[in-house]
Amino acid sequence: MKKWTLLALLLAVLMVLAACGDSEEEAGGGESGEGESYRVGIDTTYPPFEFEDAGEYTGIDIDLINAIAENQGFEIDFNPMDFGGIIPALQADQLDVAIAGMSITDERKEIVDFSDPYFDAGLSLVVAEDNSDITSLDDLEGKTVAVKSGTTGAQFARDNEAEYGYEISQFEDSPSMFQEVSNGNADVLLEDYPVIAYAIAESELALKTVGERLTGDQYGIAVLKGENAELLEKINAGLQELRDSGEYDEILNKYIAE
Incomplete structure (x- = not known):
């Protein structure tokens, strides 16, 4: 009887020690924050x-x-x-x-x-390379403006749609939006200046920026x-x-x- 009691006591002590070790290890990891x-x-x-x-x-x-x-x-x-x-x-x-x-x-x-x-950054108006009709927001009445969904360009277009009288066409990615203006299916697009400047330079897109930057994002x-x-x-x-x-x-x- 004593033999079994002693064995049970030893097992209980070992379990407590193991639990303490795990707790210390977890606490240590939380304090350091390294490896997150x-x-x-x-x-x-x-x-x-x-x-x-x-x-x-x-x-x-x-x-x-x-x-x-x-x-x-x-x-x-x-x-x-x-x-x-x-x-x-x-x-x-x-x-x-x-x-x-x-x-x-x-x-x-x-x-x-x-x-x-x-x-x-900041938004710019972007048109096809051979477009000489659009130089500012005032030239957008009756035009189609391409924007990328979820961007500040899309929000800017919605906020100013009624004032300038254009229609909005939304895209999920920038390349599709660029192509839409390049092939004449949209008249102008709104994009952050550094992004479109890089795209035009690197990809030789038939596009150009016009006018002043519209925002100071x-x-x-x-x-x-x-x-x-x-x-x-x-x-x-x-x-x-x-x-x-x-x-x-x-x-x-x-x-x-x-």
Whole structure:
């Protein structure tokens, strides 16, 4: 009888020690924060910020978030998708963070928290290379304006549709929108200036920008509002360190000629 009692006591002690060890290990991992992995939403149809080259993700946004992750000691897992699906994916807990040439707007701030701005952009009017009829918003009455779904360009077009009397045609990706204007099915498109300038230069598109920039947008990195505050803090800290070290400028200069 005593033999079985002693054995049971020893087993109970071993179980308690094992449980304590597991608890300490879990607590230690939570305190360090190192080795955390975050799901990052991107839109790979958006050069020079995000695109694929020889099967690899590349661009300003890709290099920037990779550098921030390395600086702050966390891992990232890229999740490519249509731009319009990125914020819904954050809301559905399918993503932890988004970097996709996303303009900081009051409307988006109701759903996400943004990092410090990392790029100054702005919308431009873009027409076919041989188009001399359109030079400003005042020339758009009765015209068809192509926009990319979910973008600030699409929102700008909706906000000004009644005033300038044009029709809107929406697309899920930038290349399709560019082609629509190139082949004459749409008269003009709205796109962020650095994106269209890069596309025209690199792809020899038969397009040109006209007029002044319509907005003064800034891009930010987003997390779901009220969530992942610690991650947002790391992103801002990493972004500032990249600016201070000069690596931020090196990344921009790699894709955008001064």
